[in-house]
Amino acid sequence: MQSRIHIGAASAAAPHSSAVPATAVSLAYRAAGRRRALIVVAALILLIVAAAAVTVRGINETTIGTLALVLIEQASFGHLSLVSDEQSARVLLYLRLPRVVMAIVAGAALSVSGVLMQAITRNPLVSPYTIGVSSAAGFGASIAIMYGVGVQSAGVYFVPMSAFACAMLCAVCVFSLAWWRGMGAQAMILTGIALMYLFSAMTAAVQFVATEEQLARVVHWTFGSLNGVQWDAVGLCAAMLAVILPVMLAKGWQLNALTVAGDDVAQSLGMNVRRLRGTAILLSVVAAAGVISFVGVIGFVGLIGPHLARMIIGGDHRLLLPFAAICGAGLLLAADTVGRLAFSPTVLPVGIVVAFVGVPVFLHLVIARKRETFA
Amino acid sequence: MTVLQATAVRQSIGGRTVLDGVTLSVSPGEIVGLVGPNGAGKSTLVRAMLGLSRPVSGDIRLGGRDVRTLSAQARAREIAYVPQRPSDGFPVSVFDTCLLGRTPYMGTRPGREDLAIVEQVLEQLGLTNLAFRTMDALSGGERQRVMLARALAQQTPLIVLDEPTSALDIGNQLFTLRFLADEARRRGVGVLVAIHDLSLAARFSSRIALLHQGRLVAEGPWHTALTAETIRQTYGVEAEFGTLRGTPVIAPFEAVAS
Numbered sequence: 001m002q003s004r005i006h007i008g009a010a011s012a013a014a015p016h017s018s019a020v021p022a023t024a025v026s027l028a029y030r031a032a033g034r035r036r037a038l039i040v041v042a043a044l045i046l047l048i049v050a051a052a053a054v055t056v057r058g059i060n061e062t063t064i065g066t067l068a069l070v071l072i073e074q075a076s077f078g079h080l081s082l083v084s085d086e087q088s089a090r091v092l093l094y095l096r097l098p099r100v101v102m103a104i105v106a107g108a109a110l111s112v113s114g115v116l117m118q119a120i121t122r123n124p125l126v127s128p129y130t131i132g133v134s135s136a137a138g139f140g141a142s143i144a145i146m147y148g149v150g151v152q153s154a155g156v157y158f159v160p161m162s163a164f165a166c167a168m169l170c171a172v173c174v175f176s177l178a179w180w181r182g183m184g185a186q187a188m189i190l191t192g193i194a195l196m197y198l199f200s201a202m203t204a205a206v207q208f209v210a211t212e213e214q215l216a217r218v219v220h221w222t223f224g225s226l227n228g229v230q231w232d233a234v235g236l237c238a239a240m241l242a243v244i245l246p247v248m249l250a251k252g253w254q255l256n257a258l259t260v261a262g263d264d265v266a267q268s269l270g271m272n273v274r275r276l277r278g279t280a281i282l283l284s285v286v287a288a289a290g291v292i293s294f295v296g297v298i299g300f301v302g303l304i305g306p307h308l309a310r311m312i313i314g315g316d317h318r319l320l321l322p323f324a325a326i327c328g329a330g331l332l333l334a335a336d337t338v339g340r341l342a343f344s345p346t347v348l349p350v351g352i353v354v355a356f357v358g359v360p361v362f363l364h365l366v367i368a369r370k371r372e373t374f375a
Numbered sequence: 376m377t378v379l380q381a382t383a384v385r386q387s388i389g390g391r392t393v394l395d396g397v398t399l400s401v402s403p404g405e406i407v408g409l410v411g412p413n414g415a416g417k418s419t420l421v422r423a424m425l426g427l428s429r430p431v432s433g434d435i436r437l438g439g440r441d442v443r444t445l446s447a448q449a450r451a452r453e454i455a456y457v458p459q460r461p462s463d464g465f466p467v468s469v470f471d472t473c474l475l476g477r478t479p480y481m482g483t484r485p486g487r488e489d490l491a492i493v494e495q496v497l498e499q500l501g502l503t504n505l506a507f508r509t510m511d512a513l514s515g516g517e518r519q520r521v522m523l524a525r526a527l528a529q530q531t532p533l534i535v536l537d538e539p540t541s542a543l544d545i546g547n548q549l550f551t552l553r554f555l556a557d558e559a560r561r562r563g564v565g566v567l568v569a570i571h572d573l574s575l576a577a578r579f580s581s582r583i584a585l586l587h588q589g590r591l592v593a594e595g596p597w598h599t600a601l602t603a604e605t606i607r608q609t610y611g612v613e614a615e616f617g618t619l620r621g622t623p624v625i626a627p628f629e630a631v632a633s
Contacts, residue, residue, distance in 0.1 A: 004507040013626070023491070023494060025470070025494040025497065025503060025506050026487070026490035026491055026493075026494050028506070028507065029470050029490060029507075030490070032507060034452075122465070164614070202434075251482040252483070253475075253478070253481075253482075256467055256471065256472075256475065257475050258473050259465040259467070259523070260465050260467045260471075260475070260510055261472070261475060261525065262455065262458060264425070264427055264458055265435060265456055265458055265522075265525075266455035267426075267427055267447075268425050268427070268450075268451060268454070268455065269451050269476070269478045269479060269529070270446075270447040270448040270450065270451035270478060270479050271447070271478070297391075305627075310466060314466045314467065314468065314509060315465040315466040315509070316467055316468070316471055320485075336461070363484065366565075371537065
């Protein structure tokens with residue numbers, strides 16, 4: 001048995017020289033991999049079905065059939081005209097669908113961002129929220145709402161752009177400080193928390209001098225809301241996710257090495273750890289800041305999405321990244337649906353509901369698992 | 376033919392000289408025990424060999440080739456590394472963790488051969504039953520064993536270990552060193568192991584390299600490298616020597632004022 005392994009200079013030169021038959025453990029490994037991939041696919045299908053089901057619910061109830069017709073109509077670029085009920089079609093197309101798709105995209109992006117941040121710091125407490133990105137975006141949006149009213153030329157993107165700029169500024173502060181102090185997760189979290197308080201205080205200061213109307217908008221923004229989401233915002237965020245997720249998925253194996261074996265071992269395996277870290281940091285911050293800039297502060301998803309996913313599917317990033325995206329999307333979709341329907345016609349901001357939905361789920365998972373683990 | 380040849384390696388960190396012209400070699404089938412007090416430069420030397428840090432001057436050759444000219448992947452096929460303590464706790468399976476060792480050959484998609492090699496390494500180290508447990512569910516000793524398995528799966532002519540036993544209980548310490556000694560003898564792997572326990576070092580090493588303040592103070596078979604004199608000079612300790620069933624026992628007895 002043991003003689004079949006050749007360790008030494010000869011085998012290092014020709015590593016695939018000997019053909020070895022796969023046996024029980026290898027087969028079990030393949031089977032386990034397929035099983036978990038199946039879970040990811042099943043979860044994705046479930047998410048799509050659930051999304052369709054909640055899209056037709058609301059003040060103006062329609063049917064799945066109408067939704068399907070609307071989608072087919074759109075897919076045909078106006079060549080077909082199938083829906084007779086004009087109002088339902090408009091509600092679906094311009095109110096429900098952008099909202100539901102945004103919930104999915106935003107939840108997925110925040111969750112992926114959380115997975116990346118936790119992987120590169122090897123710390124379960126790091127998330128877009130805990131490194132201060134969320135409250136920085138909140139501050140950026142606040143000053144834009146306060147002082148941007150006169151700046152007509154900047155248009156509808158002024159508030160998101162300001163939020164994004166502040167979020168990136170905060171991330172640069174946190175990561176460059178952590179870099180300077182040797183990339184310790186602790187330095188990063190403490191800096192992040194300090195900046196979180198600073199930006200919260202500055203937001204409060206802005207609120208203090210705000211007019212009634214401005215104050216309402218600022219507060220509404222900091223709750224995080226999917227009200228009035230437009231297709232262009234959805235498109236931007238979706239495009240961002242469509243780039244970030246595949247790029248990082250290709251680096252899933254390297255992320256595994258980084259999390260389970262550490263920087264030195266990853267490097268000794270021939271990986272470029274600096275580039276891996278740089279890419280992961282940049283993309284995770286852009287994902288979080290981009291989404292938060294449009295929908296406001298919904299930071300909790302970035303913390304709970306990765307944990308939920310890791311508990312169900314494990315820490316293999318090749319599967320964890322897509323599955324965390326699905327978990328985050330499902331979580332935010334569920335929260336927004338509850339917010340829409342629970343006290344209809346009043347719509348609760350999703351940022352509030354996500355805490356009410358997420359915390360019990362999270363606590364259950366923590367308590368249900370007896371051992372203390374990373375996940 | 377050496378698997379590792381380091382010549383006159385100098386390294387300074389923050390202006391302080393940490394390695395001062397260290398020359399050291401490892402041949403196939405040999406276990407070299409790297410000993411010396413804290414701060415002697417053991418870890419720095421190990422890191423320089425792995426290409427994790429670049430020496431100020433000196434020459435490091437792996438399998439006869441200059442480490443600076445090797446690509447990261449080529450280097451990963453020459454030298455495998457076991458760190459002092461494995462990170463605790465991401466829920467990645469033991470099998471996947473070992474499979475990381477195949478990265479220099481497979482990239483990110485394991486072939487049948489890669490799986491078979493991991494399977495055999497796991498069996499060798501008695502980890503088959505734990506193959507699908509996750510790393511966060513293992514004890515410290517089991518986790519270190521997995522890291523050893525991962526290094527073996529890398530199938531390199533040289534394995535470098537940085538105090539692999541310092542976080543282990545005595546049973547796991549003995550297991551690890553006995554295993555390495557067998558690997559070296561049976562398959563001709565060269566092993567460089569930084570280690571604190573002088574008795575274990577003396578018992579399992581073919582040669583001892585004693586490092587002190589960045590310099591190689593003594594080198595050779597344990598009974599010439601580790602003497603009352605060299606131990607007093609480097610550790611500031613009076614040590615008692617004895618044998619137990621033919622194996623050397625070196626007991627630190629009294630700290631001497633330096």
